[in-house]
Amino acid sequence: MDEKWINNSVELTGALGGRPLLSHVSRDEAYYVFPLCVQRLSGVSDAINIMARGSLMEQVAPRALPKITVGGELRSFNNKTGFGSRLVITLFARTLALGEGEDANQVILRGVLCKPPNLRRTPMGREICDLMLAISRRYGRSDYLPCIAWGQNAVEASSWSVGMAIEVTGRIQSRKYIKLENGMSVEKTAFEVSVITQRSI
Numbered sequence: 001m002d003e004k005w006i007n008n009s010v011e012l013t014g015a016l017g018g019r020p021l022l023s024h025v026s027r028d029e030a031y032y033v034f035p036l037c038v039q040r041l042s043g044v045s046d047a048i049n050i051m052a053r054g055s056l057m058e059q060v061a062p063r064a065l066p067k068i069t070v071g072g073e074l075r076s077f078n079n080k081t082g083f084g085s086r087l088v089i090t091l092f093a094r095t096l097a098l099g100e101g102e103d104a105n106q107v108i109l110r111g112v113l114c115k116p117p118n119l120r121r122t123p124m125g126r127e128i129c130d131l132m133l134a135i136s137r138r139y140g141r142s143d144y145l146p147c148i149a150w151g152q153n154a155v156e157a158s159s160w161s162v163g164m165a166i167e168v169t170g171r172i173q174s175r176k177y178i179k180l181e182n183g184m185s186v187e188k189t190a191f192e193v194s195v196i197t198q199r200s201i
Contacts, residue, residue, distance in 0.1 A: 007111060008073035008135050008143065010091055010172065013104040014038035015067055017047050020057060030054035033090070036070060039103045046105070046174045048191070051075070052093035060096045067099030074107070074135075074172065074193075076143040089145070089191040091172070105171040107193050109145060110201060111135035112165055119158035129154035131195075133166060149195040157198060170195045 017035035024031050032054060035047040050070055060068070070093050077088040111133035118130040131147040147168055149157045160166070170193045178185050 007109065008137070009071075009108045010074055011069065011071045011104060011106045012036055012038050012048060012050075012091065012172075013067060013069045013099040013101070014045075014048075015103075020052075023051060032057055036068060036091075038105045040105075040171075040173070046172070048172055048174070049090045050093055051090045052096060056093060056096050060098065067103075069095075069097045069099040069104070071095040073137075074109070074143060074145055076145055087144070087146070087190075089172070105173075106169070107172055108167070108169050109133055109135055109147070109193065110165070110167045111145070113160055113162055114144065116162055117158045117160055119154060127151055127154040127158075129157040131157055131160075131166070131168075133168070146190070146192040147195050148192050149198060153195055153198055157195075160200070165201045166198065167201045168193065168195045168198045170197075 014036045017037040020032040020034040022030060023033045031051055033049055033051050036050050037045045037047050039045045070091060072092045072094040075090050075092045077090070078086065113131060114134040115132040120128050120130070122128060127150070129149045131149060133145050133147055135143045135145055137143055147170070172191060173194050175190050175192065177188055177190060179188050
């Protein structure tokens with residue numbers, strides 16, 4: 001598809017997790033948001049927020065479909081309201097179609113490392129490395145997308161420096177965590193790309 005941005009490509013197949021809700025109107029076009037539930041091999045499902053133009057939604061009437069395939073790109077938004085997650089991640093839909101077969105979750109990102117890698121270990125001793133990629137978008141804008149590498153990938157990524165150009169493939173996943181707010185424990189959800197393959201470019 002001509003509109004597809006080569007630095008940021010995502011394809012998901014999953015089940016509609018809720019009815020589409022109006023997000024906003026821009027240049028006389030309505031945009032809607034809905035959750036897509038994509039199952040992992042482990043059986044756990046990730047509910048990923050999809051944003052789509054109203055004209056695209058009309059082509060498939062997603063509420064009537066048992067399964068949907070969405071193609072597009074990951075977008076980030078810095079939420080300054082003080083409510084919810086500070087970094088909001090959504091999939092901006094370029095294509096919507098009837099989904100068939102198994103659930104799918106494929107991400108390809110090409111960007112620049114914009115923070116020093118953070119290598120840590122799980123309580124079981126497995127290496128994890130947190131990465132933040134800046135992905136160029138059209139019109140001079142960028143999306144800032146968190147990624148997480150595991151095992152040998154994590155060890156390799158920990159040696160990378162800010163400014164390196166990186167390509168990763170993987171899957172977008174959700175993670176629950178607890179944050180203290182005004183002395184109270186609040187459960188929040190973070191989204192990140194779990195890295196399967198990686199290389200400097």
